[in-house]
Amino acid sequence: MDPHTPRLHHGPRPRHPGMTFAVVNGSAFGAHLLLACAADAFMARRVWGEATVGMLALLLQGSLLVWTAVRYDRHADERRASQGQVGC
């Protein structure tokens, strides 16, 4: 930890919202890709009507992206605002 940078804001929010966004979406995408390649029978299994596990996973991944993007946008704004107060 650099002693010269003051840490005034120890909020519960993550220090790097961009990193959280990248890690969450990247790992979800990696897992999704692995599942699609390795477990094709599982992805083709029907869960509800004609909808398969694979289609639900695609929808989930899309909604995850939208949700994390909105969160990232808000947190990045808050972070910039708090940095602005500290003095820039």
Place this chain on the structure above:
Amino acid sequence: MSPQIMLTAPEALDEDTRAFVLMGFLAFVVPILFICVLSGPGRDRINEFYTAGRRLSSLRGALVLAGVYLSAATVLGTTGSVAVFGYDGLFIALCTMLSLGVLLLLALPLRERAGYTLGDTFALRAPGPAARVAVAVVTLSVCVPYLVVQLSGAGVTTAALLGLSGPGAEQSAIVMIGVMVVCATVFGGMHGTIVIQVIKTVVLLGAALAVTAVLLHRFHWSTDSLIEAAGQGSGRPVDYLRPGLRFAAGAAPESTLDFIGLMVTIVLGVACLPHVALQIGTAPDAATARRTVRNAIGIVGALCLGTALMGFAAAALVGAPAIVAADPGGTTALLMLTGELAGGSSTHAGGALLVVLVSSAVFLTSLAVVASVTLAAAGAIAHDVYTHVLRRGRMTEGREVAAARWASVGVGVLSIGLAVSVQGWNVLFLSVLSLAVAASCLLPALVYSLFWSGYTRAGLLWTLYGGLGCAVGLQISGPVFSGTPLALFPDWRLDWFPLQTVVLVSLPAAFLLGWLGSVAGRRRAPAVAQGRGLSAEGSRQDAGSGGRFPAAAGDLPIARQSYSPDGR
């Protein structure tokens, strides 16, 4: 099968209907082109020409960005992929959306360092002519193949729309569209591009909504029966929703790697296309740029959902064999579906209106994307190579705008010529190639120069040239180019590289080369680096204090302010 194709393909509309469609189409497209040309900048300001004055609000910006993302190849190709390959097509639609997530991460630092071209962004890290030339070379090798694909796709679509077929009609359609777009770009600049992109996204959303409503009505608003019918129509009901149809022809490990490679190419490549980066520069500040991308995610997501439904309906109503017979890439699926939904060859007014709406949306889509890409390529030539390398920045503003206009003409003529001469070949791989080049040159270079303080000019050059050489070389050595019956040159034997998609090798190679180049360059000439303010200590301090501008000292003030107005 062939009578069915004749019935559903748009060229089989009867005379009256075709005249109605054509009139509606012209009444729709011609005023839009006029608006586009008239909305050009009043004065020859370079800031106006390249970035429309950086005044775009986040909502309009999102419409524009969604328009940039949803190119003709994306909309038509994804619909066709869903229709033919089922689950794999759905995955492609998701990847298009995910690549906006990559752009969301890049948007903030990219806007903070935005100039007029990617060359300006990299020049903050590595000033000098060598880096600019490298960026221009990469930009052109991404843009020109992309333009060729979009233009030849537009030619086929328009010829089908006008009821003509054959290579002559397609080539004249390409020339017609190309000339229109070049005029729009030359006179309108970024202003014209923005107008046409906004209109195009709205029309495309409207068309997708209309088609989706009609097709869901056809299936009594039941997605279950739609999916079941799609499985039946695909000819492979058991495998339709099973992953792996896209590369089903290949052997086991290669097809899996190709699947992963294609998805990674789409996710990482689309976000790094030069015209996307140029579009980020039109936002007034970094926070607006980020919000723009966030809003665009919603729009693109909605359209991807619509694409999935339309692809299912195309498989159900037209049938995958008919789609593949009309075009192996499946790009005609959307138009065939529209013809089928409109009620076959002789249709009522509502059906003809649907055909007009979809045709205009497809036509505007090609037009808008070609305009955006032409602008980005022209910027690389006029701003990076001509102004900063050949003239060393000694230019007046008016002359630079004139150079940009001439460069647009040049790029337009070059790509029209190429698109006409390769007409009839299977050029779809060019679109994957340009995405692969973008993913394996521009992504590593952007990530390093935006987030790593130790990146040097040598590293940048190694990344750009190494990534370019690796991507193009491997593509030429792959099965798409030679050796297989479906390849471009079936008789040649250059195919020692087993994969169709190159990014799994070329992307790590470019990252490695960038790191090696930076480390080796610094070790070889530490004195020079210190003299230019690039010492390791300075970079570390910069990184520690949260500053993200460890570039050469002389560039710091430019980077912190918004870019200097004349780009010098």
